[in-house]
Amino acid sequence: MIKTRIALLTATAVMVAAPALADWAPNRPIEFVVASGAGGGTDNFARTIQSALTRNDIVDAPMVVLNKGGGSGAEAFLYARQNAGDPNKLIFGTNNVYLLPYVAKLAYTTEDLQPVAALALDEFLVWVKADSPYESITDLIDAAKEAPGTITFGGSQSKDTDETLVALIEQVSGADFKYVPFNGGGETGVQLAGGHIAANVNNPNENIGQWQAGAVRPLCVFSPERMAESEPIGDDMGWHDIPTCKEAGLDIESYQMPRTVWLPKDTDPEVVAFYEDAMKKVAETPEWQDYLTKTSQTGAVLLDEELASFIQTNEDNTVKVFQAEGWTAAE
């Protein structure tokens, strides 16, 4: 079956070859083009980097944030295409940069953007309502096998990471769920707490509040290893006490969403080197570490070849799911 193998998880360890001293520095304001609306996950990612860069004097030029979240973020990537060669525009996204063109007919391709860095991996967990009968992921899958198409999974957006993961669970386990797309992770979390859906695959920080309050509980996490130790959050459990889905009996080794930074294509190598260096420095700042802890994401600084091979693996694996579901935009 499909095994997502992401062996690049050297986690928080910042171990990249010595930086080539940048020969280029921005001489005008840098635009942070964010592929989500204000307040979204990508927005918080970009603004944290903005604050880390400013407060630690890593970049002198002023920075302005532009939210271009239309069309699931496609607006930002089209903007990158229109501004090819512009070294003063950084684009912030997830894996949607290279996955969107598969599911929708869009006027950009991944080649229109130059990857700079991936800085964090957001985890996915299966959550159910606190008083639901499902004690483990296998309970949930067995229930779906018994009554196909009746157990509802909520998620944010359509044919995006959440629905892809649900489809992957279906393909691996042979169960049949019903997927309902909502507007965002926060909304999906409340729908679960209110009992309007049976389960969701939210990221940790989208459900942490409801877990603390004892309204929902996690079943398993889609990462190769358990998450980092933490204070107990809900039911005297911390993030580390959640089993990985693989150990809980669902054969998906890992499913994670990278938080990525891009440039428009055709910029000079010095420009890319400058931003790579800046991002590496961001990863060492206290603001960044704080952000990782608070949002329970896994830090991972991926640059250059590591980044390219990560993207390749992630893209290949996801596209397999798309093809099996028949989502790839047929020409």
Next chain:
Amino acid sequence: MTVRRFHAEVGTAFATAGLGIAAVTGAAGLGFGWEESGPQPGYFPFYVGLILIGASLWNLIRAFMKHRAAVLHERNSGEIEEPFLRRENLGRIGTFLAAMAGFVIGTLTLGVYVASTVYIAWSAWRQGGYRLWVALAVGAGFTIVQYVIFEVIFKIPLLKGPIEPLLGIY
């Protein structure tokens, strides 16, 4: 040239019907049926488009009926229907629209700061009858306030043209 109400009504009805037709054809390409899991993506715009076409036709018919009544009335009593837009009104609106369109084109080519200075100064000078230097001062003053509010206080970049970089403003 004066525009009669009838012409405006008919023109608008055709335009809205056109929008409806565009929506229906666009939605038809997406599929407008009802699947097991509810409506297909084109379902909603397709039927809304049909309603729009229907309502536009209704307006068109009413416009013709009213027009016939007005023409009959005119023939019987010699009174002419109140025109929709008189010549002088049309001229005023035309000038205003042309200036506004000029401002938009100016903004897209020269940037908003140059365009707004020129546009406001031109209006004050030609339409307000102010002296040219007063008009220019008003335009420039407004533009500076605008720059301070947007770029300095709120850090929102507005459209810039080829002139600002020469002044060191990005």
Next chain:
Amino acid sequence: MGNFDLLMHGFGVAITPMHLMLMVGGVLMGLVVGVLPGLGAPNGVSLLIPLTFALDPTSAIILLSSMYWGALFGGSTTSILFNIPGEPSSVATTFDGYPMARKGESTRALTLAFMSAGVGALVGVVVITLLAGWASNFALQFGAPEYFAVYFLAFAAFIGMGSASPAKTLVSLTTGLLLATVGMDTVTGEIRLTFGLDQLLSGISFLVVVIGLFGIGELLSTVQEGLRFRGVSSKIDLRDVLRTIAELPRYWATSVRSALIGIWMGITPGGPTAASFMSYGIARQASRKGEAFGTGRPEGIVAPETADHSAGSCAMLPMLALGVPSSATAAVMMGGLMIWGLTPGPMLFATKPDFVWGLIASMYVSNLIGVILVLATVPMFAALLRIPFAIIGPMIVVICFVGAYTVSNASFDLWLVLLFGLVGYLFTKLGYPLAPLVLAMVLGHKAENAFHQSMILSNGSLEIFFSNTLVTSIMLIALALLILPKTLQLGSRLRRKAPVE
């Protein structure tokens, strides 16, 4: 009285010289942001977030929320004076506020708006204080079918009775619905009605359309009738303000009703914009002189403003207690909360009482500050109408276009403003009502999404809209609002005819 003690504790946290300064600063900045169309509260608040990194969370949220209140107040100013809504939620204020200003009563209109806004906000905060726990549980009851029922209710309340020609209302409504479907659909993930234009991928922004329809459209009408603003008030003094305040208690019924609607829409996912429309629609239906709305009736200002602000303050509750923002601004503040290391959710009230109750207490204080500051600006804003049109007209044009540009930094939107300006002018002149178009744009896509989600949940069965008490009662109220006024009208017409026969 646990909540009362907590509130008192909150006042202790909120009232410090530093916090009061933040409130005044926040409200003033909010006013600027609110007055400029396009540059709305969500924009303003997200621009301030980097500044708040240096503050502690309580001070930060006080600054941001004060800015929000300021923006809500400021949004009504341009609605009333120039028919340009500064904020989406002040669109409904233009319907009667602008006509009143044109009659030469701009001071009265502004005062009515600001006072009602203040009242609405205070009622909203009182509700938050008293019902913090209960209200968030209530919000949890809302699944997709209930969402749809609420949107349907808002439509029904507003559309139920209008004076315009039915065919023209229908054209306006369906045009709005179609404009709202442009772009990517959440539920199906399909790109719809963009006709291959990349610029349409992110949809047609509601604000851009409103700026064109109302702002530019109105300017064109003004120009057509000569280059002058109508309704310049002859004298502006503070006594006008006081006289209007004294007039306010007369509209108590409208105020109470509107505040309740606002609270309901603030806690449930409707949001301030829907609340103001719905409240306006219901005020019109409740009034015996229904036809006179739209000509500058005081109730037509009181109703949307009260509802807008009570919804605005109540929207903070689901944000804090559930982590669901029910307005765009709340969404941005929630992002801020996470950056400051606070987790919105039911536990926030228990784990961070200083923060939550400090915020609630600050809402009382900063809304008071807001009303005072904004009333002080009334003469200044009313004086704007005295500037010759040849100067202020082009300035408004520039503000409209710049405002539309700042919504999403897209040059294409400039052309849309021009286009919708023409549409607004033509529609108004030919008797097409603009309000249904605007309402359809605000709620159309949300209603469609909720409908579609419900259909997925029920496997395509419409029974889901009558599947529990909550959703059934909302649907029945909505149907009643839709059908009853027409039936009553018909009934009274028949009765009047009967004696003749």
